[in-house]
Amino acid sequence: MRKTNPALLSLFFLLTACQGTESEKPTEAQEELSLLEIYEDGNETILDDNYRNYYEIFVYSYADSNGDKIGDLNGITEKLDCIKESGYTGIWLTPIFKSTTYHKYDAVDYFQIDPTFGTMEDLKALVKKAHSLDIKVILDGVFNHTSLYNSWYESAVLAHNKYLKGQTLSEEETKFNTLYKFYDSEEEARASGHKYYQAGANPYYYEGNFDRAMPEFNFDSEFTYELIQSVIDFYMAPEIGIDGFRLDAVKYYYLGENDKNVQVLTRIEEMMRENNPNAYGVGECWDSNTTIEKYYQSELDSFFYFPAAGSDGYIAISVNNKEKLKGNYYRGSKDLEAKCQNGIPAPFLNNHDMARLSYSTLPDLQKFVFALLGMSKCTTFHYYGDDIGMVSTNLPSGDYKDSSYRTHYYWDDDTHESECQNVPNAVNQPQIMPCYKTQREDPSSMLSYITAINKLRNIYPFIARGTLVDGNEAEESANNSSKQKILTLTKRYEEKDYKVMINFSDTDEASCDITGYKPLAGLKIQCDNTIKFESNTLTLSPHSIALLKTE
Structure with a gap:
């Protein structure tokens, strides 16, 4: 059933281009060393909508371009080819406005780039290159408070x-x-x-709900909206041309008054849409799924889905007891779609305010949770370092635990090229997995796996956009029993049905009948694993995934 794989060919050419070497046709052995198996419709196409694969970049810690050991905009621009190579189609930059703090969540001046990060011209260059690579750029809109020194x-x-x-x-x-x-x-x-x-x-x-140095805006004042509009207009104007905003702490516009917050968000969404009808806005509403559902009344595109995040999120819980808890993933996925039905779901596993979700002694499980995230109907958000398996297990004393979630990215353990210093008060974290450079050369690495997930989402639009279809097959396969290892999901997209079949076992192969369906693609945990289609039977190696469509 194996065919020449256009997705893998394009990935190979991207890799060699990023390395600055002349592209050559991959050998048969190179094609075989892949986590992806593409059987049909293998061309990668980025649709012009807001179902994307986003990469959150904590600017201070990501990539240094000038040798001062602080990440900057030019460093990100230099790495955009690598971000594109990994299958990401959007980036979210944490705050870049002038500030007195390393994290910049307290703007001193919204109309200046913090000099440690670069200049306005640097931002323009970043956005221009990102757009040339079909990568959208959203900025962090901290519009509930400013710095005391603003x-x-x-x-x-x-x-x-x-x-x-x-x-x-x-x-x-x-x-x-x-x-x-x-x-x-x-x-x-x-x-x-x-x-x-x-x-x-x-x-x-x-x-000042966050800090003494962060006074809160008054949203009963029309002047507040006037100033927010001026910031949005400035950065979304064609001269810069960002694609939208991540809106920080949206519950705090009117703390404890959700109805009023929805009204504020409706106005901010309109400001963005006036600048760009296809603008993307995603809000941080750190709350339950029922509260998040209410916030979608604002018509903002997305809200981060916190019930999916962290070690107690439904994705992590679904893998905590091998195949026995796969029903948690199914029910969590249904809830995700139901609560976010008026917009685009935005689940994630961790971010700059949370401990990194990591399985330091179980690298295959570390991969698998990101596959489960990637199979959801949603715009995915990965945090920088997720792609190379960074952890945050060492916590500093005092009130500085957030610093452990923001340590520097590992680019090259030999040259330390582009490497940043850690943020203030951070302690060094164990480097469980190799650096970016080493993982890039390993077809079974975490980086290769993340790339494979993103590529699948780019190749097959039904993954990110298809709606789960209820049925006995899904319900039966979702029962929390060790006898049934494969979870079978049916997704409907553009009036066609597709199947996503996931082996939740970390030790055993599992087989099932696939009569009436034919294979599109498979995703393996390791390159030497197997996915077999024989007659009407599918056999999946541990933690493998198969995509199928109706015959």
Whole structure:
């Protein structure tokens, strides 16, 4: 059943191009050393929609281009070919605006790139090259608060001082007086139920739910929306041309008031859409699936699906007891589609605020959880380092555990090319898997596996866009029994049915009847594993996946 594999041929040419060597036709042995088996329809096509494979880049830690050991925009630009090679079709950059902190989640000036990361011209060059590679770029929109050192806050304090003294305010001062959440007495601040701090030596207080240095915007003020619109317009204008925003901490616009937050998000979504009808917005609503479902009423494209993330997410739970818990994956996948039915689901496994999901002694399981993520109807989000199996098991003392989730990427263990220093207060993490360069040359590596997953999603649109079809077959295969090792999912896309068949066993082959279907592709955990189609029987090696379509 094996045919010459266009996807593998294109992958080979990408690899050699990235290495700067002359492309040669891969040998038969090189074709055989692959985690992917493509039987039909193997051409990779990137559709012009927002079902994509996103790669979150924590800018400080990813790639250094100028030798100062801090990641920067030019470093990312230099690595875009590698990102493309790995099958990613979108990147999310954590905050890049001028700030006093390494993480930049407190903007001092939204209209300046932080000088440690580069310049506005560097951002333009990054976006231009990304678009030439069919990679979308979204920025982190931290629109619930600013830095205490932002000139907007300074203007607001001056205006509020005049207001409290009964002095006449100019039109501009009147606007700034309403920009932040000020409380004119501690009693009023305390009654709000939110965190608050005194505004310097002034006799009033401001809301600061994240940190003393991060005063919250007042979303009852039209001026707040005016300023947010100015930021969105600036970066989405053709001169820069980003494709959308990841919206930070959307529950905190009006803390504890979800209906009002939905209204805010509706307005922000409209701002993006006015600039680009195909803009992409994804919100961070760290909450339950029922709350996330409510936020989709805003018509923002996506919200990160936290029930899928971490060691207690439904994906990790489904592999914790071999094949016995595969039903958790099926039910979790159904819930994902149901709760996000008005938009694009956005599940993920970890991010810059969470411990990396890792199975340091079980590398095949480390791969498998990303395959389960990749088989979902969704836009996937991988965190930088997921592609090479980075971990975050060593935690620093005190309140700095987040720093362990943001350590530097391993590019080359010999030359340390492009390598960054760790973020402040981080401790070194064990390097369980080899560096990028070594994994790139290993067809069974974590990097090769992540690439294979992304390639499958790019080749077969039904994976990311097809809707699960209820039926006895799925229900029966999803029972939590060790006797049934293969989970059979039916996806419907453009009025055609496809099957995704997943062997949840980590030790045993498993077989099933596939009458009425023919194979499209297979994904193996190791290159020397096998996927066999004989007559109407499919046999999957441990943790292998097969894709089929109706005959």
